[in-house]
Amino acid sequence: xxxxxxxxxxxxxxxxxxxxxxxxxxxxxxxxxxxxxxxxxxxxxxxxxxxxxxxxxxxxxxxxxxxxxxxxxxxxxxxxxxxxxxxxxxxxxxxxxxxxxxxxxxxxxxxxxxxxxxxxxxxxxxxxxxxxxxxxxxxxxxxxxxxxxxxxxxxxxxxxxxxxxxxxxxxxxxxxxxxxxxxxxxxxxxxxxxxxxxxxxxxxxxxxxxxxxxxxxxxxxxxxxxxxxxxxxxxxxxxxxxxxxxxxxxxxxxxxxxxxxxxxxxxxxxxxxxxxxxxxxxxxxxxxxxxxxxxxxxxxxxxxxxxxxxxxxxxxxxxxxxxxxxxxxxxxxxxxxxxxxxxxxxxxxxxxxxxxxxxxxxxxxxxxxxxxxxxxxxxxxxxxxxxxxxxxxxxxxxxxxxxxxxxxxxxxxxxxxxxxxxxxxxxxxxxxxx
Numbered sequence: 433x434x435x436x437x438x439x440x441x442x443x444x445x446x447x448x449x450x451x452x453x454x455x456x457x458x459x460x461x462x463x464x465x466x467x468x469x470x471x472x473x474x475x476x477x478x479x480x481x482x483x484x485x486x487x488x489x490x491x492x493x494x495x496x497x498x499x500x501x502x503x504x505x506x507x508x509x510x511x512x513x514x515x516x517x518x519x520x521x522x523x524x525x526x527x528x529x530x531x532x533x534x535x536x537x538x539x540x541x542x543x544x545x546x547x548x549x550x551x552x553x554x555x556x557x558x559x560x561x562x563x564x565x566x567x568x569x570x571x572x573x574x575x576x577x578x579x580x581x582x583x584x585x586x587x588x589x590x591x592x593x594x595x596x597x598x599x600x601x602x603x604x605x606x607x608x609x610x611x612x613x614x615x616x617x618x619x620x621x622x623x624x625x626x627x628x629x630x631x632x633x634x635x636x637x638x639x640x641x642x643x644x645x646x647x648x649x650x651x652x653x654x655x656x657x658x659x660x661x662x663x664x665x666x667x668x669x670x671x672x673x674x675x676x677x678x679x680x681x682x683x684x685x686x687x688x689x690x691x692x693x694x695x696x697x698x699x700x701x702x703x704x705x706x707x708x709x710x711x712x713x714x715x716x717x718x719x720x721x722x723x724x725x726x727x728x729x730x731x732x733x734x735x736x737x738x739x740x741x742x743x744x745x746x747x748x749x750x751x752x753x754x755x756x757x758x759x760x761x762x763x764x765x766x767x768x769x770x771x772x773x774x775x776x777x778x779x780x781x782x783x784x785x786x787x788x789x790x791x792x793x794x795x796x797x798x799x800x801x802x803x804x805x806x807x808x809x810x811x812x813x814x815x816x817x818x819x820x821x822x823x824x825x826x827x828x829x830x831x832x833x834x835x836x837x838x839x840x841x842x843x844x845x846x847x848x849x850x851x852x853x854x855x856x857x858x859x860x861x862x863x864x865x866x
Contacts, residue, residue, distance in 0.1 A: 505538030512539050513546070521560060528567045535571045540585055543568065547592040551599050552705065553743075559596035565589040580621045587616035588626060595633045598640050606637050628657035632670050635677070642824070642857065644681040648674060668697030672710050675717070682853050684717040691717065708737040708746075716753050724760035731757060745786075748777035752790055759797060768797060788817050788855060795848040804841050807848075811838040827854040 512534055516524055528534050543565040550558040569586045594609030610633065617626055631654035638647035651674045658667040671694035675687030691714040700707045711734040718727035731754060738750050755770035771794045778787040791810050798806040811834070818831045830851045837843035 505536040506541065507538070509536070509538035509542040512536075513542055516564075524560075524564060525567055528564050529571065532571075534568065535573070537572070537577055540565060540568050540572065544585060544588055544592065547589075548595065549703070549705075551592075551596055552709070555596045555599035558599070559593055562589045562593035562596060566593070580619070583616045583620035584623055584626050587613045587620060588629060589613075590616060591630050591633045595636060598637050603637065603640055606640075610634055610637060624657050625661055625663065628654045628661070628663075628666065628670075631657070632666075632673060635670075636673060639673075639677045639680060642680075644677050647677045651677065664697040665699040665702050668694040668699075668710070669703075669706060671697070672706065672713065675710075675713055679713070679717065680856050682857050684720040688714065688717050688721065704737065705741060708734060708741055711737065712749065712753065716756070719753060719756040719760055722760065724757050727753075727757050728761070744777060744781055745783060748774045748781070748783075748786070751777070752786075752793075755793070764797065764801070768794070771797065784817055788814060789852050792848045792852040792855070796845065796852075799843060799845040799848060804838075807843065808838055811835050824857075827851070827857070830854040 516527060516534065519527060543561050547558045547561040547565065550561060566586065566589045569582055569589065572582055574582060590609050590613035594606040594613060597603075597609060598606035610630070613630060617630060620626065631650045635647045635651035635654060638644075638650065651670055655667055655670045655674070658664075658670060671690045675690045675694070678684060678687040678690075691710050694710050695707070695714070698706050698710060711730055715727045715730040715734065718724070718730065731750075738746065751770045751774040755767045755774065758764075758770060759767035771790060775787060775790045775794060778784075778790060791814055795807050795810045798810070814831070815835065818828060831854075834843060834847045834851050837847060
């Protein structure tokens with residue numbers, strides 16, 4: 433009885449340059465049974481490879497179709513959102529919920545791109561855009577877009593909603609939104625980029641809650657992730673955020689190198705307002721650090737951006753920084769004029785936090801000139817602000833001490849500056865910057 437090689441050995445004969453004993457090769461060539469089996473195995477292998485190629489081809493076609501669909505959705509998104517925003521806010525939610533043509537990934541992404549850009553201009557609009565995105569997330573087809581990918585963007589929407597609440601001084605609401613955001617992110621893809629965004633926004637909330645050291649720890653982790661992922665623009669944004677922490681902690685000089693680095697990383701085409709914010713904050717920090725010539729140079733370089741974003745609060749904050757620089761350079765008449773202009777603007781805009789700080793700066797200028805009557809008037813005008821706001825005890829105590837000293841004409845020239853520093857550290861600032 434002849435012993436036929438097993439199928440495993442015969443399959444090896446189909447592999448080029450297979451190292452098998454000569455007797456196995458000779459047997460397969462001479463034995464009609466093994467020869468037929470070898471041909472059958474070869475055919476099976478060929479058909480399997482053909483099926484594999486067919487599957488690859490089908491997968492490639494599906495990928496091309498999906499890519500084309502996403503491109504089409506992203507192209508259509510701006511028009512759909514423009515149409516959506518023409519309706520009153522209460523109708524927008526109904527449209528997003530009920531009309532399938534809004535139920536696309538492109539619209540979802542676009543809403544999430546717009547929300548954070550609005551936070552510094554109008555936090556209420558930023559919050560509404562995040563809410564629209566959350567409503568849309570419930571309508572998206574998980575079988576098309578993937579449930580984990582939808583969870584990622586749902587988590588980001590909650591984070592942006594929380595950020596908008598923070599800017600509107602709703603710190604409890606912001607904290608709850610960020611908690612919900614984290615729950616959704618944990619159900620998602622665990623994308624480190626999404627995690628970095630969450631850390632950045634949580635850092636902003638901790639800054640507003642005056643937990644400065646914790647805020648810096650989270651922001652440094654966010655920065656590390658963005659750098660590792662190669663997202664230079666986001667890394668630059670996080671550096672600006674870190675500077676805000678140092679500014680409100682009363683350590684503006686520590687933010688100066690961060691802002692210089694941020695300006696190297698930020699993409700001006702992607703977010704020109706962020707460039708202005710970085711330049712403005714840098715000039716402000718330099719002035720606070722006594723580096724007035726450097727601050728003046730930065731302020732001059734930012735003039736085209738100031739003109740581009742010619743909004744009331746931007747104009748008033750520009751006046752304020754230029755007043756600091758003028759005072760530092762000994763141009764006291766110009767400094768007073770600019771401070772009075774900024775103060776009148778903040779009063780008109782009902783920007784009470786900025787109004788209080790610029791009034792204290794004006795009081796410091798008057799104190800240095802021995803103008804006790806004007807200082808008393810400013811101190812009295814600030815009493816309602818410090819009485820009505822939920823000011824931290826240290827800042828309130830600093831103001832009361834200064835107010836008493838002003839009344840008895842015993843106030844030192846730098847006392848108003850110390851009150852301003854205490855107020856910055858104690859307030860959860862209703863606005864962020866430009």
